Amino acid sequence: MRLRTAMATMAFVLGAASAQGALAGPGKCDLDSIRAITPAPAVIDSVTPISALVPHCQVLGHVITQDPAPNRVEFSVMLPDENFGNRYYFVGEGAAAGFVPTATAGDPMNAGYLNVTLKLLGDGFAVAGTDTGHKGAMWDFGIGNPAARLDHGHRGAHVAAVATQAITKSYYGAAGRLYRYHLGCSGGGRMGAMAVLHHPEDYDGVVVSTGFGGGGSVWFAWILQHLLANPDGWVSPAKLDMLERAVAARCADPDGLVRDPNACGFDPASLQCKAGDSPDCLTAAEVKMVKVITGPYPSGPGETHPGFTLTNPTGWSSFLLGATRPTGSDPKNPWAPAAPPSNFGIMHSIMRGVYFDNASFDFVKDLDFSNPAHLKALQVGAPTWGAVDPDISAYVKRGGKIILWAGLSENAVPPATEIDYYNIQKRRDPNVDDFMRLYLAPGVYHCGGGPGPQDTPERLLDKLIGWVEEGKRPDAIIATAATPRLQMSAAGPVLTPPIRSRTVKLCPYPQRAVFRARKGAFPYDADNWSCEAPAR
Numbered sequence: 241m242r243l244r245t246a247m248a249t250m251a252f253v254l255g256a257a258s259a260q261g262a263l264a265g266p267g268k269c270d271l272d273s274i275r276a277i278t279p280a281p282a283v284i285d286s287v288t289p290i291s292a293l294v295p296h297c298q299v300l301g302h303v304i305t306q307d308p309a310p311n312r313v314e315f316s317v318m319l320p321d322e323n324f325g326n327r328y329y330f331v332g333e334g335a336a337a338g339f340v341p342t343a344t345a346g347d348p349m350n351a352g353y354l355n356v357t358l359k360l361l362g363d364g365f366a367v368a369g370t371d372t373g374h375k376g377a378m379w380d381f382g383i384g385n386p387a388a389r390l391d392h393g394h395r396g397a398h399v400a401a402v403a404t405q406a407i408t409k410s411y412y413g414a415a416g417r418l419y420r421y422h423l424g425c426s427g428g429g430r431m432g433a434m435a436v437l438h439h440p441e442d443y444d445g446v447v448v449s450t451g452f453g454g455g456g457s458v459w460f461a462w463i464l465q466h467l468l469a470n471p472d473g474w475v476s477p478a479k480l481d482m483l484e485r486a487v488a489a490r491c492a493d494p495d496g497l498v499r500d501p502n503a504c505g506f507d508p509a510s511l512q513c514k515a516g517d518s519p520d521c522l523t524a525a526e527v528k529m530v531k532v533i534t535g536p537y538p539s540g541p542g543e544t545h546p547g548f549t550l551t552n553p554t555g556w557s558s559f560l561l562g563a564t565r566p567t568g569s570d571p572k573n574p575w576a577p578a579a580p581p582s583n584f585g586i587m588h589s590i591m592r593g594v595y596f597d598n599a600s601f602d603f604v605k606d607l608d609f610s611n612p613a614h615l616k617a618l619q620v621g622a623p624t625w626g627a628v629d630p631d632i633s634a635y636v637k638r639g640g641k642i643i644l645w646a647g648l649s650e651n652a653v654p655p656a657t658e659i660d661y662y663n664i665q666k667r668r669d670p671n672v673d674d675f676m677r678l679y680l681a682p683g684v685y686h687c688g689g690g691p692g693p694q695d696t697p698e699r700l701l702d703k704l705i706g707w708v709e710e711g712k713r714p715d716a717i718i719a720t721a722a723t724p725r726l727q728m729s730a731a732g733p734v735l736t737p738p739i740r741s742r743t744v745k746l747c748p749y750p751q752r753a754v755f756r757a758r759k760g761a762f763p764y765d766a767d768n769w770s771c772e773a774p775a776r
Contacts, residue, residue: 266321267411269297277410282315282403290343294361295321298342299407303399305373311387313373315400316340317407318357323364324412327705330401330443331356331369332424332431334687335377336392336589341369349377366408370400372431378585382593389594393625394434401435401442419709423701425449425687426652433627436642440635445708447643447700449687450653452627453661457590458618459547459654460583461603462537463560466529468574468604473529474565475522480553482520483530486511487550494755494763497682497692497744501648501655503550508534533560535654540619541612546656552649555685559583559651571604583652595621630664641707642676643700643714647684649692655680662749677714678749693719693744716753717746718766747771 267273271287274297278284284301297319305311331341331353339347343357357367373391374381382389401420409418420443422432429451435442467474475483488496491504508530513521522530533556535547548556557563562581566574573580591603595618601607608614622628632642644662646655662678679700683692693699696719703714720743742764745753750773757768 266297266319266324267413269319274299274407274411277407279403279406282399290318292344294343294358296343296361297321297411298344299404300340300342301403303403305387305391305395305399308387308390311373311385311391311396313370313391313396313399314340315368315370315404316342317366317368317404318343318361319366319408319411320361320364323362324366325364326412326414326416326418327363327365328405328408328418328420329356329360329365329367330397330404330420330422331367332422332428333369333372334425334427335586336374336379336381336427337370337372337431338374338376338378338381340371341367343367366404368400368404368408370397372396378589379593380589380599383597383599389624394431394438397431397435398439398442401439405442419705420444421446421701421704421708423447423697424451425697426451430625430627434625436632436635436640437627437629440632440638440640443640445641445643445704447645447697447704449645449647449697450650450657452644452658453664454545454626454628454653454657457583457586457653458539459535459537459545460560460587461591461607462609463533464584464587465604465607465609466532467561468566468568470525470529471566471568471574472523473525473532474561475526475529475553475556476565477554477557477563478519479522479526480556480561483508483511483522483550484552484554487553491551493682493753495742495744498551499648499680499682499752501549501551501659501680506550508550529561538609538615541615545660546654548650548654549648552683552685552690555649555651555690557581559686571602594625630661630668632665636669636675640675641704643704643707644676644678645696645700646678646680647686647688647690647692647696648680648682649685649690652686659749673713673748679717679746680749681719681746682744693746695720696746699746715748716771719744719746743767745769745771750774 269289274287275284282301282303286300288298290296290298299317302312302314305313339349341350341353360367373396374388422443424432429448432446432448433451436446487503487506490506491498491500493499508527511522512527513523517523533548536544537547539545559582562575564575564578568574570576587603592599592601644658646658648655665672665676681692681696683690688694699717699719703717706712707714743766745766747753751771753769754772755763756770761768
């Protein structure tokens with residue numbers, strides 16, 4: 241549930257005003273009419289007029305993919321009854337996807353995405369999505385199934401986008417251009433990044449977090465192998481809080497957020513206990529564990545990658561360490577009777593279903609980071625599902641725009657993944673800012689959570705729309721913790737308006753927000769901050 245909540249947080253999108261140009265009226269919301277406008281090989285399974293909350297036409301269908309084949313990819317497209325603004329949005333699903341988004345309850349995994357679907361439908365977007373060719377949030381489906389692996393990698397989302405965009409255009413008799421957007425974080429960011437690489441014609445603009453580069457959560461295995469071999473290195477939530485306060489005392493800005501990815505060079509060894517263990521220090525084993533988490537870790541033969549930042553280590557318990565010390569007595573769950581951290585199940589599933597195609601593969605004992613053949617296997621397997629290729633020239637030539645973002649307090653994917661990919665593009669093309677912008681959100685965990693601005697992806701989508709449709713390249717962005725929430729009332733579910741909160745200025749990388757107001761000015765007002773280039 242922690243994983244699903246984290247993945248769902250990034251999906252709350254507030255939308256924007258209708259696109260310029262004439263608004264088209266909807267077609268007929270019935271099975272025969274929708275089938276008549278659906279391109280082969282897509283098949284429509286059901287068409288349902290939905291009146292609750294936001295009236296729309298719900299279309300469910302599938303495509304049987306071929307070569308390798310066969311595999312069934314299911315999709316949905318929701319077509320608003322009113323105010324269609326020539327905008328289309330594809331839901332970027334977290335984890336391994338594995339469900340079809342709708343505006344009704346349906347699959348339990350869909351619940352976290354209801355806000356984005358309902359809000360965007362109300363703003364006149366057609367909203368589409370896919371299960372990427374399988375069911376369930378994990379990757380075991382790929383064992384012995386190359387067709388399913390390819391569909392999850394990128395083909396499934398592509399055939400779903402082709403079908404649902406064609407249906408949308410025909411349904412409204414689309415007057416003018418259909419603007420097509422994709423937003424996602426984690427697994428959803430991977431979906432958008434793979435579309436940019438493999439199907440550059442699918443979208444005009446994408447917002448991506450933890451999607452490009454990296455290749456596949458190898459850091460999870462690196463961290464867990466060390467932890468399970470050295471359980472005395474487990475760091476308790478209380479000690480992580482102590483570490484976080486120590487880092488903040490040295491590195492935090494006036495609003496309490498740490499914006500330096502290097503945490504001001506803070507050395508956790510400075511907290512090492514001098515005379516026995518105590519709540520206000522770290523043992524030598526705990527210091528070692530912190531340094532394993534912050535990296536570097538091996539990412540290929542002779543290659544390493546930066547690890548996690550020290551900015552808000554309290555987030556590490558849920559994904560990386562667990563809330564209790566692992567006992568090691570149960571190989572299926574060394575934390576039993578407590579729950580394991582999310583990365584334990586994720587790593588087993590990815591290694592079995594994506595990299596080694598082996599249902600019995602145990603990354604704890606079978607994956608050898610000192611074995612060049614294993615590291616090579618990880619490298620070779622990465623492109624089948626990860627956007628590791630730096631060549632996005634086809635997307636750029638079509639005029640596509642990309643906004644990357646990373647939570648600086650990421651507790652599932654090191655933020656260096658996004659930073660490195662941006663820097664690679666900068667080296668390839670000095671004019672990278674004409675098609676790609678990168679924002680680092682201080683105090684934000686994986687896709688959401690933490691003390692930082694929670695509506696970061698929503699504000700980035702707003703700016704992406706202005707960039708694509710009006711040519712307004714985004715610069716400084718004001719983010720808050722404001723998001724609408726789906727609440728239950730006596731009359732049923734309702735969307736509550738967001739509550740305005742303290743604001744945070746986000747700057748395009750490599751600029752950083754700096755507090756430049758008079759002494760004593762309110763630090764929680766973004767107007768008191770300016771974006772400045774790093775000192776040389």
